[in-house]
Amino acid sequence: MNLEFGSEYDEFTKEVEDFCKEYSGATITTNDKKFEMHDALSGNASKKSGKSVGRSEWQKLLIEKGYFARSIPKEYGGYGGEPDIIKSRIIAGAFAKYKVPNAMGGQGIDMLVPTLLEWGTEEQKKQYIESTLHGETIWCQGYSEPNAGSDLASLQTKGELIDGNWVINGQKIWTSTAQYSQMMFCLVRTEPEASKHAGISFILIPMDTPGIEIRPLVDMTLKAGFNEVFFDDVTVPEENIVGKRGEGWSVANSVLGHERGSLANPNVTLNRLNSLINLMKEETIDGRRLIDVASYRDRLLQVQGKVLAAQAHSLRLLSAKINPGQNVKLGGMIQKLVGTELRHELEGLAIDIMGELGTLYEDDPNVRGGGSWQFTYMYFLGLIIGGGTNQIQKNIISERGLGMPREPKVQVEV
Amino acid sequence: MYFGLSEEQESIQDFVKKFLADNSTVDEIRKIANGEGEELEKNIIEGILSLGINTLLIPEKHNGLGAGLLHAVAVAQALGSGVGPIPFVGSYVMAPIAINLGGNEEQKNNYLPKIANNEIRFGVGMTEFVGAREDAGIEFSKNKLNGRALFVLDAEKSDFIILSNKSGNIFIINAKEKGVKINKLTTVDKTRSFHEILLENVNAEILALTEENNEIAKKVVDAGRIILAADTVGASEAMVEKAVTYSKERKQFNRTIGSFQAVKHMCAEMAADLEPCYSLVWQAAHSFDTEEVSSSRLLACQSKSHTSEVGKMISKKATEVHGGMGFTDLLGLHYWFKRIGLNRQILGAPEIVREEAAELQGFNQ
Numbered sequence: 036m037n038l039e040f041g042s043e044y045d046e047f048t049k050e051v052e053d054f055c056k057e058y059s060g061a062t063i064t065t066n067d068k069k070f071e072m073h074d075a076l077s078g079n080a081s082k083k084s085g086k087s088v089g090r091s092e093w094q095k096l097l098i099e100k101g102y103f104a105r106s107i108p109k110e111y112g113g114y115g116g117e118p119d120i121i122k123s124r125i126i127a128g129a130f131a132k133y134k135v136p137n138a139m140g141g142q143g144i145d146m147l148v149p150t151l152l153e154w155g156t157e158e159q160k161k162q163y164i165e166s167t168l169h170g171e172t173i174w175c176q177g178y179s180e181p182n183a184g185s186d187l188a189s190l191q192t193k194g195e196l197i198d199g200n201w202v203i204n205g206q207k208i209w210t211s212t213a214q215y216s217q218m219m220f221c222l223v224r225t226e227p228e229a230s231k232h233a234g235i236s237f238i239l240i241p242m243d244t245p246g247i248e249i250r251p252l253v254d255m256t257l258k259a260g261f262n263e264v265f266f267d268d269v270t271v272p273e274e275n276i277v278g279k280r281g282e283g284w285s286v287a288n289s290v291l292g293h294e295r296g297s298l299a300n301p302n303v304t305l306n307r308l309n310s311l312i313n314l315m316k317e318e319t320i321d322g323r324r325l326i327d328v329a330s331y332r333d334r335l336l337q338v339q340g341k342v343l344a345a346q347a348h349s350l351r352l353l354s355a356k357i358n359p360g361q362n363v364k365l366g367g368m369i370q371k372l373v374g375t376e377l378r379h380e381l382e383g384l385a386i387d388i389m390g391e392l393g394t395l396y397e398d399d400p401n402v403r404g405g406g407s408w409q410f411t412y413m414y415f416l417g418l419i420i421g422g423g424t425n426q427i428q429k430n431i432i433s434e435r436g437l438g439m440p441r442e443p444k445v446q447v448e449v
Numbered sequence: 450m451y452f453g454l455s456e457e458q459e460s461i462q463d464f465v466k467k468f469l470a471d472n473s474t475v476d477e478i479r480k481i482a483n484g485e486g487e488e489l490e491k492n493i494i495e496g497i498l499s500l501g502i503n504t505l506l507i508p509e510k511h512n513g514l515g516a517g518l519l520h521a522v523a524v525a526q527a528l529g530s531g532v533g534p535i536p537f538v539g540s541y542v543m544a545p546i547a548i549n550l551g552g553n554e555e556q557k558n559n560y561l562p563k564i565a566n567n568e569i570r571f572g573v574g575m576t577e578f579v580g581a582r583e584d585a586g587i588e589f590s591k592n593k594l595n596g597r598a599l600f601v602l603d604a605e606k607s608d609f610i611i612l613s614n615k616s617g618n619i620f621i622i623n624a625k626e627k628g629v630k631i632n633k634l635t636t637v638d639k640t641r642s643f644h645e646i647l648l649e650n651v652n653a654e655i656l657a658l659t660e661e662n663n664e665i666a667k668k669v670v671d672a673g674r675i676i677l678a679a680d681t682v683g684a685s686e687a688m689v690e691k692a693v694t695y696s697k698e699r700k701q702f703n704r705t706i707g708s709f710q711a712v713k714h715m716c717a718e719m720a721a722d723l724e725p726c727y728s729l730v731w732q733a734a735h736s737f738d739t740e741e742v743s744s745s746r747l748l749a750c751q752s753k754s755h756t757s758e759v760g761k762m763i764s765k766k767a768t769e770v771h772g773g774m775g776f777t778d779l780l781g782l783h784y785w786f787k788r789i790g791l792n793r794q795i796l797g798a799p800e801i802v803r804e805e806a807a808e809l810q811g812f813n814q
Contacts, residue, residue: 036519052739121450312812326812329804335812336803337722340729340755343748347452347728354452361453366728369721429717430710437693437716440708 040121048125054100055133060085063093063136094139094170102126103138104168112165120356131302143167143174144288147220154278173415177207177221177264185427188231188284192266194223194238196273201238204270213249213262216242226281239275255411276445299374301349308342311385318389331388338384341377365436372428375418382412458523462498465524469531472496473505481534481641490534497535504565508546511561517738518672522679524732529683529759532784534640537601538676539573544611546672551619551656551665571611572604574646578613578666579797586616587648594653596619598646600795604631605642619664620653650665670796671737671746674753677792678730681760684785688767689719695771715766722759729755749807757793764789
């Protein structure tokens with residue numbers, strides 16, 4: 036066991052920390068409502084005490100310093116550094132420690148960019164990656180359909196190649212940020228004769244194409260902003276396909292794993308735990324601090340045990356990336372399940388200890404934490420369901436991790 | 450940067466596991482548990498000691514290996530996974546740490562090499578320091594000890610016993626001395642021994658550096674808690690493996706029961722909660738070995754409490770996966786269930802250690 040990164044990283048750590056001290060508590064200014072949710076979930080901008088920077092300016096500054104898009108080649112708008120997991124960890128750790136706003140995330144940056152780097156043509160990489168990194172091209176993901184949720188590969192949105200164009204008809208659901216997006220990356224059934232998984236293609240669709248209709252789908256938080264997207268003879272050029280015809284399932288799956296891991300960042304969980312501890316020291320019942328109530332305190336300590344275990348575990352997973360050959364077989368598969376359940380429990384505990392006050396929401400003048408406890412409590416129930424439900428996660432863990440048999444296929448009766 | 454057990458630590462873990470698999474199967478455990486395997490137990494203990502687990506925490510200059518607590522954690526996981534009927538946490542973790550940290554040079558020279566050479570074995574009674582039940586407690590006056598200690602660890606056939614009073618002064622007595630009465634307690638866990646010790650004017654020496662304050666006693670308890678947590682992790686790992694294996698063999702409704710989601714999901718839940726426990730316990734041991742008490746004690750407390758909760762869940766679900774067979778003595782799964790159950794209560798049950806952890810962080814004023 037050796038938790039030191041080594042002296043060769045001392046200088047880099049100092050450089051990152053100096054930058055973070057300068058921008059500690061900084062606020063990202065934007066005219067767009069669309070970033071509010073992202074900021075609440077990443078723990079950004081809870082205390083507005085530092086500098087104020089524009090969104091695109093901030094993205095560019097972080098790329099220039101190599102704190103964002105670090106290993107993405109320069110020709111596509113990235114920093115062009117060698118991949119270095121330890122440096123990434125140092126950056127993430129320092130940003131969390133000094134409460135520096137993270138770079139913008141979202142499905143374009145987190146999912147499409149890595150997909151294009153792996154599967155895209157030279158033209159596609161040049162055309163899309165840089166503007167996505169700068170926050171100028173916002174993407175939404177067109178995967179789920181009303182009848183293709185956990186069984187995503189049964190999706191039916193149809194794409195036909197007619198005169199050098201894809202003509203797309205069908206419907207997508209759970210499409211976050213569709214109303215703000217310039218582009219969608221979409222899974223479309225283009226080979227109706229092929230088997231379920233082999234009939235899908237990955238297609239890029241400009242959202243201003245005629246025939247696209249977006250209807251808001253209000254979720255239980257009343258804030259998160261999902262949509263339904265309808266396609267009626269939506270026509271895009273043939274070259275908007277990523278990968279070959281019928282390869283869409285592989286293209287999409289190459290980054291799905293990344294999404295699952297990133298749904299519950301342990302650094303953010305630790306920050307939320309610290310906020311909860313502060314809340315319990317500030318709030319009172321009958322004049323007693325909540326943290327002095329033994330039953331509340333015991334629940335806090337139980338959650339802290341889980342958070343510390345999750346922190347230690349993320350170090351072990353980091354170690355396995357740095358040291359090839361270190362076996363963490365099951366260790367990575369459990370992250371989405373354990374991380375989302377833990378966040379939901381933590382946020383729910385904050386509501387419980389506040390009791391009646393915990394039910395206040397939105398713009399109520401007495402609401403605590405800007406309503407973030409209720410919002411995140413509900414939002415994480417959404418994440419327990421989304422990104423592969425936690426029941427699907429348990430199937431993955433038991434089948435791929437523990438080698439248990441798959442459920443036998445049910446004979447369909449006609 | 451490397452987070453995990455070293456090759457050397459994994460290797461001693463494998464040796465212990467293999468030894469237990471070869472020499473201490475459920476049949477042997479059952480004999481010992483039923484009091485019919487005294488010779489067998491002696492052979493198993495001697496066999497394990499020949500791997501050197503008694504030398505781990507003793508400094509090199511006293512003939513030991515001079516390893517850290519993480520080494521002992523690796524061993525404890527293996528002992529837990531095989532429900533090894535071996536004195537370990539008291540005799541070879543808490544005792545050497547107490548003497549090494551609390552003893553003067555003479556005391557260290559006197560006892561540590563003998564533990565390393567397997568000439569003497571210690572029992573350890575620190576339960577009252579953590580929290581006294583009934584009227585338990587010991588009084589030290591004019592070099593004599595009087596009183597009663599409960600749930601003394603590894604006192605079976607021990608030569609000396611380490612005892613702590615409520616203030617954290619640590620004493621050594623000779624177990625064979627007149628005035629020492631050792632009564633075996635019948636607990637659910639028959640794979641390890643727990644005793645009541647009654648003392649009447651027993652000669653005792655105090656570990657010199659424990660006269661002033663209770664910091665050393667606390668550190669010894671930290672180590673014990675981390676080792677019990679590791680034992681629970683090992684026992685839990687074995688229970689998950691047994692449940693998964695059984696579910697792939699047992700058939701009902703013309704299918705292996707492991708193909709039912711109800712069963713698969715129970716197994717996935719066990720595995721998902723267990724994985725971070727390894728990381729937590731390893732980090733706690735590493736912190737114990739390298740960091741200030743201010744940061745390591747929280748991890749020690751939380752390891753004990755969190756693994757106890759996860760272990761409790763696993764011991765229940767893994768038994769359920771086995772159905773009626775899980776409830777029988779025939780399968781012997783209950784040895785793991787009971788070992789986890791005992792680890793949970795000893796040296797501070799979850800609520801007790803969480804309250805200590807809260808105090809450490811200044812939560813309860």
